Amino acid sequence: MGSTVIRQGFRPGERLVEIANAVRERPGLPRDDLAALLLRHGESPADLAPGSFTDADAAGLRDAAARLADVLAETDPDRAALALNALLDECGARPRLSRHDGHAWHLHVDRGDDASWAEWFTASGALALAQILSETGRPAWGECAAPGCSRLYLGTGPGTARRYCSSTCASRTRVAAHRRRGPAPRR
Incomplete structure (x- = not known):
């Protein structure tokens, strides 16, 4: 029995963060592992x-994932915007609608259907981050603030700015801070 691929639709920001984290953890991530990540994110x-x-x-x-990881680690809105504009300019980004491989119409910003994988990934990742930055007015992404963790995250939900890659890192940091303060004084 073959495996079934469940396509979630295009979520380029999530794809970007997952691949950037995978490449940061394993800079020589093999072709097959990258292909599996791309497949999980809807590629044919x-x-x-x-x-x-x-x-x-x-x-x-x-290489493209490593360059985009640098933008994901940037917290200053002006520097992030300049970096994203440079990446989009480098890719010759010009928006166009594309429909291929049974997918619905979706936005592409690479040079065309013959663009390299790196150019496509750079353009789509930079566009996703540019959209988030323009909607939130700040980089709604970052590098985990938990000691010993450097995973990147994307925080696009409502509320205060996110600082941790997961609730596990946030809880671990809060518990460690509580233990450092010691017991509360008795009344």
């Missing part, structure tokens, strides 16, 4: 076959 199996998604494509994608 045919496009990710070894002849279509090569080791050179994987190397370019890893």
Whole structure:
């Protein structure tokens, strides 16, 4: 029995963070592992076959993920905007609607259907972050503030700015701070 792929629709910000974290954790992340991540985020199996998604494509994608990770670690809105504009300019980003592989119409900002994997990933990731920055007025992303953790996160929900990659890191940090303060004085 073959495996079933459940496509969630396009969520380029989530794809970006997951791939950037994977590449930060394993800079030499193999082609097959990158292909599995892309498949999980809706890319077609045919496009990710070894002849279509090569080791050179994987190397370019890893480089693009590392460059975008630098933007994800940027907390200053002006520096983040300048970095995103530079990436979009580099990719020759010009919005266009695309429909392929049975997907609904969706936005692409790469040079065209013949764009490299790295160019596509850079353009789509930069566009996703630019949209978030323009909607929130600040980078709604970052690097986890928990000691010993450097995972990137995307925080697009309502409320205060997020500081941790997960509730586990947030809780661990709060518990450690509580223990450092010691017991409350008795009355």
